[in-house]
Amino acid sequence: MHINPNLFIIARPPNQIVWNYKTHTQYELNIHYAKRLSELINNPNSFDADASMDAEFLASGIISTSKQTTPTWKWDELSKIFHIGTKDIPCEHEPQDIEEWSVHYLEHCNEILKKPAPDFLSEKCSPLDLIPLPPPLLTGSLEMPLAQSLISRKTCRSFTEDEICLSHASTLLYLSLGYLKEREQDADETIPETLRSRRSSPSGGGLNACDGFIYARRIKGLSPGIYRYHPDHHALSLARPLPAKPLGLLLAGQHFINTLPFGVFLTCRFDKLWWKYEHSRAYRMAYVETGHISQTFQLIATALGLKTWLTGAMADERIEDLLGLKNSPEQVLFFVGCGKGDAEAHCEELRALIKERSAQH
Numbered sequence: 001m002h003i004n005p006n007l008f009i010i011a012r013p014p015n016q017i018v019w020n021y022k023t024h025t026q027y028e029l030n031i032h033y034a035k036r037l038s039e040l041i042n043n044p045n046s047f048d049a050d051a052s053m054d055a056e057f058l059a060s061g062i063i064s065t066s067k068q069t070t071p072t073w074k075w076d077e078l079s080k081i082f083h084i085g086t087k088d089i090p091c092e093h094e095p096q097d098i099e100e101w102s103v104h105y106l107e108h109c110n111e112i113l114k115k116p117a118p119d120f121l122s123e124k125c126s127p128l129d130l131i132p133l134p135p136p137l138l139t140g141s142l143e144m145p146l147a148q149s150l151i152s153r154k155t156c157r158s159f160t161e162d163e164i165c166l167s168h169a170s171t172l173l174y175l176s177l178g179y180l181k182e183r184e185q186d187a188d189e190t191i192p193e194t195l196r197s198r199r200s201s202p203s204g205g206g207l208n209a210c211d212g213f214i215y216a217r218r219i220k221g222l223s224p225g226i227y228r229y230h231p232d233h234h235a236l237s238l239a240r241p242l243p244a245k246p247l248g249l250l251l252a253g254q255h256f257i258n259t260l261p262f263g264v265f266l267t268c269r270f271d272k273l274w275w276k277y278e279h280s281r282a283y284r285m286a287y288v289e290t291g292h293i294s295q296t297f298q299l300i301a302t303a304l305g306l307k308t309w310l311t312g313a314m315a316d317e318r319i320e321d322l323l324g325l326k327n328s329p330e331q332v333l334f335f336v337g338c339g340k341g342d343a344e345a346h347c348e349e350l351r352a353l354i355k356e357r358s359a360q361h
């Protein structure tokens with residue numbers, strides 16, 4: 001007999017949940033079942049087909065007569081559970097043609113719209129607290145050809161203390177996170193009003209689940225601080241003063257970034273995703289969406305003649321404290337920033353150290 005290799009066990013006092021993450025099935029075991037399962041894990045051959053508990057374990061696939069193969073997984077157990085657990089979208093009935101798909105999709109959307117919707121506006125903010133941004137530059141200084149911007153984008157780790165101008169920050173925010181006025185005609189009346197906003201990047205389910213908090217350290221015409229960006233108004237509201245501690249302490253000790261004048265903490269509203277996609281696979285999409293926004297930000301910054309940097313290495317809890325997102329369904333996922341610099345991939349200190357070490361050998 002063989003214990004299913006795709007199980008993990010969660011404590012839910014007074015019981016245990018045995019979760020088969022491959023088939024997305026869960027069983028709640030009381031102390032008696034939990035004890036028997038422990039015995040079977042310890043010695044699968046103690047299985048007794050005539051014992052009712054053992055028969056239930058067999059019927060549920062927790063134990064089986066044949067050994068199941070598992071993929072060669074050259075990563076840790078948690079990533080394996082998440083990856084395998086979110087493979088294959090649960091689908092009760094797979095549409096067999098386009099007509100069937102259309103009916104099915106429309107029904108699905110109508111079902112969702114019957115549910116209470118999450119708050120679609122970014123955090124409520126009095127109009128008096130909104131700080132309007134200047135109009136974005138949509139021509140002129142952004143006229144670098146796309147191919148040139150793609151070729152020139154590079155991760156830089158050496159920034160100067162130079163400030164950036166507010167119109168560049170405004171352009172970066174509008175073109176990466178803003179709801180584009182220019183696309184308002186794209187969404188017709190068949191689309192519910194809350195889902196009509198469009199960005200330059202695609203968005204899972206059109207939900208615009210991602211948002212941004214601005215790290216403004218040196219922007220000409222804007223007081224230093226942490227601001228929430230309101231994509232519907234193309235405006236900011238002050239969230240927190242700029243932390244006294246350097247940015248590097250929020251970003252896994254990467255102190256070469258302390259002089260960065262401007263950045264965006266990209267967040268995701270998980271409640272929006274869950275509203276439309278009630279399965280864990282949508283978590284993958286949160287990062288995919290963030291990646292689109294981050295790349296767009298970097299291409300615009302490059303076209304504006306700025307150097308870019310990005311990271312997913314974060315002291316999440318410190319950032320949650322800073323942004324006021326403790327225990328919130330909105331969570332921070334990524335950081336992207338830009339400023340002026342010498343385009344070096346490494347900071348001066350690391351370059352000097354590398355030089356010194358190589359001179360020693």
Ligand SMILES: Cc1cc2nc3c(=O)[nH]c(=O)nc-3n(C[C@H](O)[C@H](O)[C@H](O)COP(=O)(O)O)c2cc1C
Nearest residue numbers: 153154155156157252254309310311312313314345
């Ligand atoms: C998802 C992701 C996370 C990254 N995290 C970091 C980071 O924490 N620190 C850093 O200095 N660079 C980070 N980078 C930048 C990469 O190191 C960089 O893209 C890579 O070395 C290639 O260089 P290039 O961007 O200049 O083409 C990250 C890039 C991506 C796509």
